[in-house]
Amino acid sequence: xxxxxxxxxxxxxxxxxxxGHLLIEATRGEGRAQAGLFSQQFGxxxxxxxxxxxxxxxxxxxxxxxxxxxxxxxxxxxLRGEYEEAYRVLRRxxxxxxxxxxxxxxxxxxxxxxxxxx
Numbered sequence: 001x002x003x004x005x006x007x008x009x010x011x012x013x014x015x016x017x018x019x020g021h022l023l024i025e026a027t028r029g030e031g032r033a034q035a036g037l038f039s040q041q042f043g044x045x046x047x048x049x050x051x052x053x054x055x056x057x058x059x060x061x062x063x064x065x066x067x068x069x070x071x072x073x074x075x076x077x078x079l080r081g082e083y084e085e086a087y088r089v090l091r092r093x094x095x096x097x098x099x100x101x102x103x104x105x106x107x108x109x110x111x112x113x114x115x116x117x118x
Contacts, residue, residue: 024062031061 035057039050 027062027065028058031058031065034058034061 032054035054038057039045039053042050042053045053
């Protein structure tokens with residue numbers, strides 16, 4: 001429970017939020033590192049120009065990473081739906097086969113018992 005509003009704290013949600021912040025910060029660090037490498041090829045830039053190029057590069061790097069993450073999430077949801085549907089179909093087939101098999105076994109049992117009993 002939180003001290004402020006008496007609602008229970010969802011630990012899973014907090015962990016996911018923390019992971020998201022850590023992922024963004026790691027990506028920003030990668031973006032800054034890549035921006036530094038990128039700007040090195042432009043030796044004629046002034047320090048302020050280099051800083052601006054690096055800042056814009058890093059921003060674009062993070063934006064592209066976020067687009068990629070969204071696409072990955074979307075594709076994951078699509079695949080999940082496809083696999084869940086395939087699972088439902090297979091489960092229906094299994095149940096239908098089991099019901100058919102049990103019916104066949106019962107019918108065979110009844111036929112055998114009718115032959116055995118006079």
